[in-house]
Amino acid sequence: MSNPVELKNHQREIFNFRxxxxxxxxxxxxxxxxxxxxxIYLQALRHDYYQTLAESNRISIVPIVPNxxxxxxxxxxxxxxxxxxxxxxxxxxxxxxxxxxINELSALVEIAPRDRKRFKKLLAESRNFETxxxxxxxxxxxxxxxxxxxxxxxxVEIKARLFRDYPYSDKTSHLIGYIGRINQTDxxxxxxxxxxxxxxxxxxxxxxxxxxxxxxxLHGATGVEQVEVDSAGRAVRILSRTPPVSGNTLxxxxxxxxxxxxxxxxxxxxxxxxxxxxxxGEVLAFVSKPxxxxxxxxxGIDPESWDELNNSPDHPLNNRALRGQYPSGSTIKxxxxxxxxYYNIRSPGRAISDPGYFTLPxxxxxxxxxxxxxxxxxxxxxxxxxxxxxxxxxxxxxxxxDNIFSFLSRFGFGKKTGIDLEGETSGLxxxxxxxxxxxKEKWYAGDTxxxxxxxxxxxxxxxxxxxxxxxxANNGVGYKPHLVxxxxxxxxxxxxxxxxxxxxxxxxxxAHLDLVKRAMAAVTQPGGTAAQASVGASxxxxxxxxxxxxxxxxxxxxxxxxxxxxxxxxxxWFIAFAPAEQPxxxxxxxxxxxxxxxxxxxxxxxxxxxxxxxxxxxxxxxDLPEEEVDQHD
Amino acid sequence: MTKRQLWQRFxxxxxxxxxxxxxxxxxxxxLILYSASDGNxxxxxxxxxxxxxxxxxxxxxxxxxxxxxxxxxxxxYLLGMxxxxxxxxxxxxxxxxxxxxxxxxATIQPSELMKIGVPLMMAWYFEKHxxxxxxxxxxxxxxxxxxxxxxxxxxxxxGTAILISASGFYVLFLAGLSWRVIGTLFxxxxxxxxxxxxxLHDYQRHRILMLFDPSQDALGKGYHTIQGxxxxxxxxxxxxxxxxxxxxxxxxxxxxxxDFIFAxxxxxxxxxxxxxxxxxxxxxxxxxxxxxxxxxxxxxxLMAGSITLTFATYAFVNMGMVSGxxxxxxxxxxxxxxxxxxMLTLLLGFGMLxxxxxxxxxxxx
Numbered sequence: 001m002s003n004p005v006e007l008k009n010h011q012r013e014i015f016n017f018r019x020x021x022x023x024x025x026x027x028x029x030x031x032x033x034x035x036x037x038x039x040i041y042l043q044a045l046r047h048d049y050y051q052t053l054a055e056s057n058r059i060s061i062v063p064i065v066p067n068x069x070x071x072x073x074x075x076x077x078x079x080x081x082x083x084x085x086x087x088x089x090x091x092x093x094x095x096x097x098x099x100x101x102i103n104e105l106s107a108l109v110e111i112a113p114r115d116r117k118r119f120k121k122l123l124a125e126s127r128n129f130e131t132x133x134x135x136x137x138x139x140x141x142x143x144x145x146x147x148x149x150x151x152x153x154x155x156v157e158i159k160a161r162l163f164r165d166y167p168y169s170d171k172t173s174h175l176i177g178y179i180g181r182i183n184q185t186d187x188x189x190x191x192x193x194x195x196x197x198x199x200x201x202x203x204x205x206x207x208x209x210x211x212x213x214x215x216x217x218l219h220g221a222t223g224v225e226q227v228e229v230d231s232a233g234r235a236v237r238i239l240s241r242t243p244p245v246s247g248n249t250l251x252x253x254x255x256x257x258x259x260x261x262x263x264x265x266x267x268x269x270x271x272x273x274x275x276x277x278x279x280x281g282e283v284l285a286f287v288s289k290p291x292x293x294x295x296x297x298x299x300g301i302d303p304e305s306w307d308e309l310n311n312s313p314d315h316p317l318n319n320r321a322l323r324g325q326y327p328s329g330s331t332i333k334x335x336x337x338x339x340x341x342y343y344n345i346r347s348p349g350r351a352i353s354d355p356g357y358f359t360l361p362x363x364x365x366x367x368x369x370x371x372x373x374x375x376x377x378x379x380x381x382x383x384x385x386x387x388x389x390x391x392x393x394x395x396x397x398x399x400x401x402d403n404i405f406s407f408l409s410r411f412g413f414g415k416k417t418g419i420d421l422e423g424e425t426s427g428l429x430x431x432x433x434x435x436x437x438x439x440k441e442k443w444y445a446g447d448t449x450x451x452x453x454x455x456x457x458x459x460x461x462x463x464x465x466x467x468x469x470x471x472x473a474n475n476g477v478g479y480k481p482h483l484v485x486x487x488x489x490x491x492x493x494x495x496x497x498x499x500x501x502x503x504x505x506x507x508x509x510x511a512h513l514d515l516v517k518r519a520m521a522a523v524t525q526p527g528g529t530a531a532q533a534s535v536g537a538s539x540x541x542x543x544x545x546x547x548x549x550x551x552x553x554x555x556x557x558x559x560x561x562x563x564x565x566x567x568x569x570x571x572x573w574f575i576a577f578a579p580a581e582q583p584x585x586x587x588x589x590x591x592x593x594x595x596x597x598x599x600x601x602x603x604x605x606x607x608x609x610x611x612x613x614x615x616x617x618x619x620x621x622x623d624l625p626e627e628e629v630d631q632h633d
Numbered sequence: 634m635t636k637r638q639l640w641q642r643f644x645x646x647x648x649x650x651x652x653x654x655x656x657x658x659x660x661x662x663x664l665i666l667y668s669a670s671d672g673n674x675x676x677x678x679x680x681x682x683x684x685x686x687x688x689x690x691x692x693x694x695x696x697x698x699x700x701x702x703x704x705x706x707x708x709x710y711l712l713g714m715x716x717x718x719x720x721x722x723x724x725x726x727x728x729x730x731x732x733x734x735x736x737x738x739a740t741i742q743p744s745e746l747m748k749i750g751v752p753l754m755m756a757w758y759f760e761k762h763x764x765x766x767x768x769x770x771x772x773x774x775x776x777x778x779x780x781x782x783x784x785x786x787x788x789x790x791x792g793t794a795i796l797i798s799a800s801g802f803y804v805l806f807l808a809g810l811s812w813r814v815i816g817t818l819f820x821x822x823x824x825x826x827x828x829x830x831x832x833l834h835d836y837q838r839h840r841i842l843m844l845f846d847p848s849q850d851a852l853g854k855g856y857h858t859i860q861g862x863x864x865x866x867x868x869x870x871x872x873x874x875x876x877x878x879x880x881x882x883x884x885x886x887x888x889x890x891x892d893f894i895f896a897x898x899x900x901x902x903x904x905x906x907x908x909x910x911x912x913x914x915x916x917x918x919x920x921x922x923x924x925x926x927x928x929x930x931x932x933x934x935l936m937a938g939s940i941t942l943t944f945a946t947y948a949f950v951n952m953g954m955v956s957g958x959x960x961x962x963x964x965x966x967x968x969x970x971x972x973x974x975x976m977l978t979l980l981l982g983f984g985m986l987x988x989x990x991x992x993x994x995x996x997x998x
Binding site: 032042061093 | 809862863864865866869915934941
């Protein structure tokens with residue numbers, strides 16, 4: 001240090017410190033004086049002004065909740081709308097004895113045990129000073145009866161409110177979703193996104209489905225009313241009003257009638273169906289069966305109904321189309337065949353001889369074909385038509401897992417499709433890297449063999465498979481699938497079209513595509529695995545059947561549907577597009593525990609295509625035929 | 634030992650004037666809370682519990698001899714810094730800010746710890762280099778302040794960052810930072826205001842802009858300012874009377890028990906009430922300054938001065954925010970607002986003040 005170090009003079013230092021302290025005291029005094037002046041300004045000089053604001057003209061700022069936007073199908077059929085009705089509401093913080101009040105109320109208005117339970121649940125979740133609904137959809141008579149007695153019930157009131165209604169109920173529940181009361185998590189989320197102001201006064205928010213993913217379009221802008229209230233807080237007159245702006249209307253690409261037919265075609269089967277227009281990615285039908293009644297959720301579901309839905313073995317709350325992950329089974333074969341052609345592993349004409357099983361070099365383990373004794377000589381075309389397993393065991397082995405992974409991921413396997421719904425799962429397209437990460441184990445040649453026929457590690461969602469089928473139908477040009485076609489603004493009647501633009505082009509060889517598509521068309525012809533699907537059809541259907549195992553079978557064990565309990569039966573797949581030459585619709589059908597794709601899933605697809613292409617409304621379902629012999633997939 | 638002797642020993646390390654001031658403010662707090670919560674005893678009892686716990690902690694700190702207090706400086710600071718880094722890396726996000734750290738048992742907000750930790754560390758640092766203070770030491774002390782501030786401002790928690798900056802600046806000021814440097818810093822701060830402005834989050838800018846025109850955002854944050862000013866202004870000279878505040882009881886005032894509790898008080902007790910409250914605060918602050926002036930060591934002088942000035946700043950910022958001269962930054966009214974954390978931090982500070990006062994004769998420089 002260049003400066004001479006000197007010990008400081010203690011006295012001087014104390015003096016310096018006290019000087020600084022005196023300045024600090026002056027600073028604090030200054031702050032106090034500023035506050036004092038401010039108080040004098042507000043409370044003495046401007047008191048009259050604020051007194052007027054607060055006392056004689058108490059201005060209350062009342063939010064006006066906008067009407068939620070409608071949801072329409074592509075033809076204008078209403079899938080979600082609002083209707084007005086009366087509710088009976090209680091503000092618990094204004095009541096002394098809640099239980100007694102509810103008991104007294106039940107003498108005037110019917111209050112079912114279910115209403116009480118729901119109210120209790122709302123009460124437990126509510127914030128301070130909140131008004132909670134005890135009964136909705138009051139009849140006019142009930143409204144009149146209560147109105148006459150209202151003076152006896154301070155803190156209880158009747159409110160006219162808009163309710164959300166879903167005309168198609170469980171048929172569109174997984175697609176439209178539902179709105180529900182705003183809870184603490186929603187509040188935090190809104191505050192985080194700086195949206196809390198626009199939700200003042202709003203009680204509902206989209207919870208699942210399109211109601212959730214398009215919340216920002218549907219909600220609308222909250223209006224403000226400056227209201228003069230008297231000393232008891234009652235509104236006296238409106239001073240100014242900024243009207244709310246209703247939410248935008250969503251026009252879906254879904255065809256409600258098609259959706260209904262698809263849903264009904266499942267009969268008693270659980271499962272999923274996704275139909276897409278391959279020319280633009282518009283989703284035409286989106287079914288997950290069984291559905292549930294979304295109106296149960298709108299005003300808070302009572303615990304009993306919730307348990308019933310949640311514990312049902314049918315899992316009605318599970319969105320199978322979007323979130324269900326299943327082995328793809330043989331539906332993967334057309335894509336595998338394309339991979340074989342793409343990497344030049346198999347030429348179309350090369351036939352293998354199928355003894356009914358496949359062995360890896362240097363191993364005696366037999367991978368069985370579904371048909372005992374095999375299919376004889378099988379080339380690529382035939383391998384798709386009859387769904388020969390042995391052919392694909394060999395093809396996958398020759399391709400190797402790395403090529404399979406890279407080719408199939410271009411079709412969107414193992415990735416979310418990006419459809420405009422939240423909560424999509426990404427399925428699983430296995431790779432060496434994945435297995436090392438997941439199981440800390442290297443990839444074995446045997447793993448590749450089962451991937452070849454869509455078993456083993458691989459998992460797909462119906463949505464994904466539909467996307468891949470659409471891309472195949474459209475010759476490798478992919479359109480991102482979407483449910484909303486158009487957003488109609490309520491503000492200026494402007495329509496925003498969701499544009500369909502190709503996301504990618506795989507640049508596949510037309511000759512390869514032609515072979516695979518022709519083979520798929522032959523699948524629905526006599527000799528193919530889904531022959532009965534096109535009996536009497538006036539157009540050509542290209543398709544592929546598949547079976548997803550629910551329980552793994554021991555080696556050598558024969559699958560016998562009759563011996564296996566219904567829930568453990570195989571899932572049936574069918575992917576298809578039609579007309580095969582110039583596809584207008586591509587779809588995937590999954591029938592859980594449906595057994596064979598050809599006999600259970602394909603007829604569902606046929607009904608949907610008949611309606612979409614020919615306008616043919618199917619007759620009510622006959623009992624589904626039991627599966628015939630020698631029919632796999 | 635008789636009961637009386639036991640009692641005397643129990644309160645021996647407490648500074649009674651300071652305790653009286655704190656106690657009066659606390660009683661006021663319970664009184665207002667009862668009104669602000671619409672007669673909710675749960676809130677009043679909850680706040681009493683907060684006070685009791687905080688008072689016990691204050692007692693413990695007041696009984697801590699000064700050299701122990703000094704020894705805690707470095708560990709507390711380092712712990713606080715480590716926790717702040719943890720928050721930045723894997724803190725929990727809530728309301729758009731990453732402030733909380735989930736320890737499994739409890740969720741903590743490390744920036745609260747630094748309200749004590751930063752001035753403690755800086756005072757300790759100056760004490761260590763007291764004999765040979767040069768500009769370099771001030772620079773290092775400023776760095777000790779700026780590191781946690783940067784982390785807290787990034788969370789973002791502007792209110793806390795400003796308050797900790799203030800408490801650190803007070804230490805620098807009392808430690809004798811030259812006027813020339815202070816002047817330069819002031820000019821630099823003014824010059825960098827546009828840069829800082831561009832670094833603020835949208836909602837923070839929004840809050841500052843709103844100060845000039847609260848009606849811009851009548852449903853959102855502007856609503857707070859408007860209703861706060863109406864409550865204070867309509868209180869007039871004598872107030873509307875206890876439990877008779879219309880702004881409060883007709884649900885116009887937001888955050889009545891926490892950040893805006895002063896508006897409740899001001900509406901019901903008027904200008905006279907405000908004068909009483911300012912006097913109470915001034916009494917506590919004045920006692921703090923007396924303790925500061927009598928403090929026996931460099932460390933204790935800096936610490937006591939910073940604690941007292943920071944307390945004054947808290948009170949000013951909250952009342953200024955409610956009465957519409959400062960932006961809404963989310964600072965509670967010290968010793969009055971509902972909430973356990975700020976109560977605890979404040980009383981830990983007062984515990985130190987008391988220890989400084991009652992142990993001053995044990996260490997003479």
